[in-house]
Amino acid sequence: MTLLLVENLAKGFGGVCAVDNVSFRLEAGELLAMIGPNGAGKSTCFNMVNGQLRPDAGRVLLDGKNIVGLPPHDIWRMGVGRTFQIAATFGSMTAVENVQMALISREGLLYRMWRRADRHAREEAMSLLERVGMADQAERPCGILAYGDVKRIELAIALANRPKVLLMDEPTAGMAPKERIALMALTRDLAHENGIGVLFTEHSMDVVFGYADKLIVLARGKMIAEGDRDSVRDNPRVREVYFGAGKTAGLHA
Amino acid sequence: MSAAGLLVQLLNGLADASSLFLLSAGLSLIFGVSRIVNFAHGSLYMLGAYVAYSILERIGGTPLGFWGSVLLAALAVGAIGAMIEIVVLRRIYRTPELFQLLATFAVSLIVKDAVLAIWGIEDLLGPRAPGLAGAISILGRRLPQYDAMLILIGVVVLAGLHLLLTRTRWGVLLRAATQDRDMVGALGVNQALLMTSVFCLGAFLAGLGGALQLPREPANAGIDITAIGDAFVVVVVGGLGSIPGAFLAAVLIAEIKALCIALGTIALPFGLTIAFPKFTLVAEFVVMAVVLVLRPWGLLGKPQAAAVSAGPPETPLAPAGRAQKWLASAVFVALLLLPLLAGGNSYAIVLAIDIFVGVLFATSLHFIMGPGGMHSFGHAAYFGLGAYASALLLKAAGLPMPVALLLSPLGGGLGALLFGWFCVRLSGVYLAMLTLAFGQIVWSIVLQWDDLTGGSNGIIGVWPSAWLASKTTYFYLALVVCAACVLAIRRILFSPFGFALRATRDSSLRSEAIGIDVRRIQWIAFIVAGAFCGLAGGLFAFSKGSISPETISVSRSIDGLVMVLLGGVQSLAGPVIGAASFLVLQDQVARDFEYWRAALGVLILILVLAFPGGLVGALRFRLRRA
Numbered sequence: 005m006t007l008l009l010v011e012n013l014a015k016g017f018g019g020v021c022a023v024d025n026v027s028f029r030l031e032a033g034e035l036l037a038m039i040g041p042n043g044a045g046k047s048t049c050f051n052m053v054n055g056q057l058r059p060d061a062g063r064v065l066l067d068g069k070n071i072v073g074l075p076p077h078d079i080w081r082m083g084v085g086r087t088f089q090i091a092a093t094f095g096s097m098t099a100v101e102n103v104q105m106a107l108i109s110r111e112g113l114l115y116r117m118w119r120r121a122d123r124h125a126r127e128e129a130m131s132l133l134e135r136v137g138m139a140d141q142a143e144r145p146c147g148i149l150a151y152g153d154v155k156r157i158e159l160a161i162a163l164a165n166r167p168k169v170l171l172m173d174e175p176t177a178g179m180a181p182k183e184r185i186a187l188m189a190l191t192r193d194l195a196h197e198n199g200i201g202v203l204f205t206e207h208s209m210d211v212v213f214g215y216a217d218k219l220i221v222l223a224r225g226k227m228i229a230e231g232d233r234d235s236v237r238d239n240p241r242v243r244e245v246y247f248g249a250g251k252t253a254g255l256h257a
Numbered sequence: 258m259s260a261a262g263l264l265v266q267l268l269n270g271l272a273d274a275s276s277l278f279l280l281s282a283g284l285s286l287i288f289g290v291s292r293i294v295n296f297a298h299g300s301l302y303m304l305g306a307y308v309a310y311s312i313l314e315r316i317g318g319t320p321l322g323f324w325g326s327v328l329l330a331a332l333a334v335g336a337i338g339a340m341i342e343i344v345v346l347r348r349i350y351r352t353p354e355l356f357q358l359l360a361t362f363a364v365s366l367i368v369k370d371a372v373l374a375i376w377g378i379e380d381l382l383g384p385r386a387p388g389l390a391g392a393i394s395i396l397g398r399r400l401p402q403y404d405a406m407l408i409l410i411g412v413v414v415l416a417g418l419h420l421l422l423t424r425t426r427w428g429v430l431l432r433a434a435t436q437d438r439d440m441v442g443a444l445g446v447n448q449a450l451l452m453t454s455v456f457c458l459g460a461f462l463a464g465l466g467g468a469l470q471l472p473r474e475p476a477n478a479g480i481d482i483t484a485i486g487d488a489f490v491v492v493v494v495g496g497l498g499s500i501p502g503a504f505l506a507a508v509l510i511a512e513i514k515a516l517c518i519a520l521g522t523i524a525l526p527f528g529l530t531i532a533f534p535k536f537t538l539v540a541e542f543v544v545m546a547v548v549l550v551l552r553p554w555g556l557l558g559k560p561q562a563a564a565v566s567a568g569p570p571e572t573p574l575a576p577a578g579r580a581q582k583w584l585a586s587a588v589f590v591a592l593l594l595l596p597l598l599a600g601g602n603s604y605a606i607v608l609a610i611d612i613f614v615g616v617l618f619a620t621s622l623h624f625i626m627g628p629g630g631m632h633s634f635g636h637a638a639y640f641g642l643g644a645y646a647s648a649l650l651l652k653a654a655g656l657p658m659p660v661a662l663l664l665s666p667l668g669g670g671l672g673a674l675l676f677g678w679f680c681v682r683l684s685g686v687y688l689a690m691l692t693l694a695f696g697q698i699v700w701s702i703v704l705q706w707d708d709l710t711g712g713s714n715g716i717i718g719v720w721p722s723a724w725l726a727s728k729t730t731y732f733y734l735a736l737v738v739c740a741a742c743v744l745a746i747r748r749i750l751f752s753p754f755g756f757a758l759r760a761t762r763d764s765s766l767r768s769e770a771i772g773i774d775v776r777r778i779q780w781i782a783f784i785v786a787g788a789f790c791g792l793a794g795g796l797f798a799f800s801k802g803s804i805s806p807e808t809i810s811v812s813r814s815i816d817g818l819v820m821v822l823l824g825g826v827q828s829l830a831g832p833v834i835g836a837a838s839f840l841v842l843q844d845q846v847a848r849d850f851e852y853w854r855a856a857l858g859v860l861i862l863i864l865v866l867a868f869p870g871g872l873v874g875a876l877r878f879r880l881r882r883a
Contacts, residue, residue, distance in 0.1 A: 056769070075769070077768075077770075077771075077772045077774050088766065088770075092764045092766045092767035094767065096572065096573060096759055097573055097756070097759065098573050105757070109757070109773055114757045115753075115781065116753045116754060117748075117753075117754045118749075118752055121751060121753045121756040122756075145573050147571075164771070
């Protein structure tokens with residue numbers, strides 16, 4: 005069965021059609037890149053898949069179950085992890101506490117009022133931080149970490165629930181080139197090892213063409229192309245959107 | 258009721274709507290541009306009435322003199338508003354909104370004492386407007402001419418403001434600043450001047466409203482609080498920053514009140530009656546609660562971008578170190594010895610009991626305000642519910658006193674269960690205003706439900722059981738309860754639930770994305786805080802022997818805020834230290850100094866302008882630098 009199936013998704017904001025009839029599928033272990041110019045509707049798509057926005061039309065099937073209309077916290081419990089375009093972590097907690105928070109939530113212990121939270125599942129949290137290369141910063145507050153580091157903490161948080169699907173909105177924005185490659189290589193390894201389907205948006209073409217198994221291209225809310233790297237690279241409509249009509253320059257991998 | 262009677266009643270309502278609109282328009286205008294909720298707006302309204310009274314006494318005999326006086330009074334208040342902006346507000350535009358509210362509250366305290374010093378405590382009724390003392394006959398009923406004039410003035414002011422905002426250069430700049438103040442500054446507009454002029458206009462409108470109300474209602478030193486309550490409701494219902502919204506809300510609220518009066522007492526089947534006129538006291542707050550739940554940004558308001566908190570991010574929670582534990586134990590032991598040192602019935606013991614009650618009250622408020630990030634302006638409601646619950650369980654239900662005290666958290670907790678459900682649907686200023694509204698609703702229900710609560714007389718004879726009756730024993734009871742509760746609240750903050758609560762405050766987006774049901778966590782936090790606060794109320798009731806609606810007043814809610822901010826909202830020890838210092842200070846100052854309110858106001862201003870981290874924050878800063 006397809007892991008994530010999105011059918012005819014649509015959303016308008018007061019007359020502007022932000023996402024119009026978008027459909028795609030994501031298989032386990034696959035990295036699917038969603039690209040397109042600013043305002044193409046990428047983040048809106050993400051927000052509809054994880055429940056932050058309610059679509060006007062369309063279905064989102066996770067393992068065959070329609071998840072449209074569920075709140076984000078329920079969708080997370082069903083196995084959809086997410087990182088944000090502008091990284092969102094808990095600034096008043098240390099890196100390791102941020103991950104522990106997600107683990108506490110996974111175990112369903114959120115309403116316990118007596119046991120110390122900072123002692124809960126510390127080893128597991130540390131090993132997740134280890135996995136994203138942040139173990140040495142575990143005790144530093146997230147509010148003062150460098151932005152690239154916060155993005156990696158976000159990944160560790162998203163992984164805490166052993167997700168089936170990972171939604172990553174511009175995972176490498178604000179990172180140095182070397183860091184980007186490292187983070188994407190890590191993401192690919194995680195996806196392959198654990199059979200996680202990764203849907204990500206990205207403006208860096210190096211990242212997109214280096215790591216995506218498949219691509220979908222949005223422009224003004226509509227899907228204009230989908231396929232593997234080569235077919236998207238050679239697609240004339242994609243070239244038109246990115247470079248304007250009449251140009252012959254190619255996309256570099 | 259006849260159709261004619263209803264019509265006149267509705268026209269009366271329109272006149273009330275006019276004065277509500279004048280009162281609120283300035284508040285909305287100021288908020289739109291500065292994002293400051295000006296708590297001193299009611300004080301400006303009150304000043305308008307008093308200043309008008311003084312001028313009217315001299316030149317108010319003729320129509321020209323009357324309207325000239327009204328205008329002069331409004332202009333004077335406008336000038337005072339500009340001065341307040343220049344001296345106080347200009348310095349705090351970048352601080353968190355809570356501090357801004359507190360600073361303007363401090364201004365209102367200073368104004369109140371100034372009014373009492375200049376005009377005294379007597380009610381002052383202004384003269385009728387010359388030439389408008391009669392009434393217009395409508396279908397055989399009489400509508401005062403002055404009311405008709407007020408309706409006209411309200412509409413003229415609305416039209417004038419609309420033209421000012423849409424047709425003048427100043428209005429364009431103002432609307433631009435409402436959207437993005439920094440951008441307007443980047444375009445070379447003198448922001449300081451713009452802000453001062455907005456405050457001046459807003460204060461002018463408030464002053465005008467107060468001056469025009471003088472022939473209808475006497476001026477007294479209490480109208481600032483009622484006025485600010487009304488203005489908040491109108492502005493929030495209309496949508497913060499929307500002038501037409503304020504007008505619409507003013508009409509809606511005034512007409513609903515007019516209808517309640519028109520309906521009178523209606524008999525229902527089974528011998529029940531509904532006294533609609535009694536409903537007027539809570540009508541506006543009910544309207545507000547309904548509107549906020551259905552349209553969280555008011556009738557004509559727009560969704561607000563999340564407030565940019567200017568404060569530095571909070572540091573992670575650290576468990577108490579050895580030194581802290583020793584210090585806390587030492588304080589506890591010293592308190593245990595206090596009755597031996599000070600004498601069992603001394604004044605120090607009475608004050609200490611008040612402090613224990615205050616500490617628990619402030620700590621429960623801090624729980625939702627600090628770690629929860631939800632600013633409650635009506636925390637006295639849960640305090641009062643706890644106090645009344647235990648008093649009624651003792652007197653009406655005949656339960657033994659210890660049981661009544663033990664059940665007091667139920668009173669506060671159940672109140673928070675109900676109100677919290679609504680409150681967690683909102684955030685920021687809207688949440689604060691809704692908590693204020695619920696506080697007022699509880700207050701007026703308690704005030705009016707004579708049969709159960711004893712109305713304004715309250716309940717007397719709420720004494721502890723014989724074995725707890727001596728002040729010394731009660732002191733130990735209060736000490737142990739307070740210490741145990743503060744430790745329990747602290748424990749909860751270090752628990753998974755406490756972490757989840759801070760998570761919802763730090764980032765509700767991230768919280769939802771890791772499976773945290775933000776609203777439910779916040780709701781439960783409300784209930785927990787309400788329960789602890791109710792216990793504080795129960796302790797209070799039995800320590801005083803009597804309670805009255807004053808237990809639930811707005812000023813108690815504000816005292817709680819001051820305690821928390823005085824100690825420092827970012828620190829767990831903050832509310833404890835804040836409450837203790839506030840109560841000692843209030844006790845010292847109030848005893849010897851007539852103008853203690855103004856003194857408190859000055860203290861708050863110093864606090865907000867110089868020590869935004871509170872006492873604990875300032876102390877930590879010192880220690881770190883040393």
